[in-house]
Amino acid sequence: MRVVWLDGSAEAVSELDTAVAAALDGGEAVLPLSSADPAAPGVLEAMAPDTPVEPDTTVIIATSGSTGAPKGVLLSAGALTASATATHARLGGPGHWLLATPAHYIGGLQVLVRARLAGTKAALLTGAGFRPDEFAAAAAPVLAESGPRYTALVPTQLVRLLDDDGAGLAAARAFDGIVLGAAATSAKLRTRAGEAGVRIVPAYGMSETASGCVYDGMPLDGVRVEPDADERLCISGPVLAHGYRLAPELTGESFRDGWFRTSDRGRLLADGRVEVLGRADDVINTGGVKVSAASVEQVVAGISGVRDVCVVGVPDPQWGETVVALVVADGPVAQETIKEVTREELGAAAAPKRVEFADELPLRGPGKIDRAAVKARFDPGTA
Structure with missing residues (x-):
């Protein structure tokens, strides 16, 4: 070698x-x-x-x-x-x-x-x-x-x-x-x-x-x-x-x-x-409802003012997992707008319970989003 x-x-x-x-x-x-x-x-x-x-x-x-x-x-x-x-x-x-x-x-x-x-x-x-x-x-x-x-x-x-x-x-x-x-x-x-x-x-x-x-x-x-x-x-x-x-x-x-x-x-x-629907392990089970992180990302990415987004599930004592979103914005966009649009498109279970903003998404490798780092940002215990 x-x-x-x-x-x-x-x-x-x-x-x-x-x-x-x-x-x-x-x-x-x-x-x-x-x-x-x-x-x-x-x-x-x-x-x-x-x-x-x-x-x-x-x-x-x-x-x-x-x-x-x-x-x-x-x-x-x-x-x-x-x-x-x-x-x-x-x-x-x-x-x-x-x-x-x-x-x-x-x-x-x-x-x-x-x-x-x-x-x-x-x-x-x-x-x-x-x-x-x-x-x-x-x-x-x-x-x-x-x-x-x-x-x-x-x-x-x-x-x-x-x-x-x-x-x-x-x-x-x-x-x-x-x-x-x-x-x-x-x-x-x-x-x-x-x-x-x-x-x-x-x-x-x-x-x-x-x-x-x-x-x-x-x-x-x-x-x-x-x-x-x-x-x-x-x-x-x-x-x-x-x-x-x-x-x-x-x-x-x-x-x-x-x-x-x-x-x-x-x-x-x-x-x-x-048509690639996302990773098999990106399905979030929240309150017994299975939510595709990729589907939520697709909806949020289409909102005016959103440049990029990563959606993950983090542990939640009530729901098992909860949907959260890390968003990179290139214009004015409100957290409530993101939640409301997602709720209308995909249902209440898919609406992110928490939305945070960042200048850029953490990456690993050539352009791949570091989902583990995103999870750790919302729940340090997952690091």
Whole structure:
């Protein structure tokens, strides 16, 4: 196993790119880790770098998933290339890529794989944080190329570009496609992007599917998505990982008969599109009524003045759990308005009992909301 430490520099990303290329050709499996992550030493230990790697493994993506315990997702060269090839087919053909998300996550690493399969070299947005002017500068060499120009972002990055309304937004408009992943794309953000002339492609996927496997609601070529009896989305196809590092029991629970059972609820629409309804564990049982946190978030996000929202359930001595909401506002919005609108749309049980405001939502990973941190804000005992 070859461990590549990423420190935000172009040199480290170049080392990873070279290591992944060698692994795709049958060389040593690669484990990318962020040197800025305080948990990385523990993750490395959990990945047991001195223990032989499982067969057919090209890349190991370390992820905490929903449990917080380190997991190593095992991806083969076949899964990585199948994902990259299907992505190009959906977007409009092989092209030039800008890497604008951390490369130790699957979304960033796949940008390197896609560029290499396209016979190009990904441009890099390096450094800590995300600034629209730096995005514009990093995008310039990609946008100077002929042929399709792509990048991949998370919703929070796109919001910053739209808010800035400067060189970064102008650069975003010039891309032929921006894959938007890691977190759900709200209807409001989709509308804002469309009105601004930014061509986004919302993607659903995870490390276990070698990045996005459903683009704008439609599975990629070769990918099948079906809900089981519990509405849990199950995925099959050549993009699947073949298990978890040194975890045969977990592998057996999640990967069966060519299918991967996700932690997300969803359904198939009449036109074949996949609608993701939220995580299976985001259902809040309050007073015997089951409330979907994702449904409440969708309603609250549509209220004027709400930029972003996270809804969770916290322990309550009377109701078992109670619905609470952490809101990021970009205009005047009252707590009572949020409660009343939710009550009218979804019923009294779904109306948040408590609403608090924050400048931004806590995040973990590339754009993923840290729901545990939100819960701890309302109930420190859940930390």
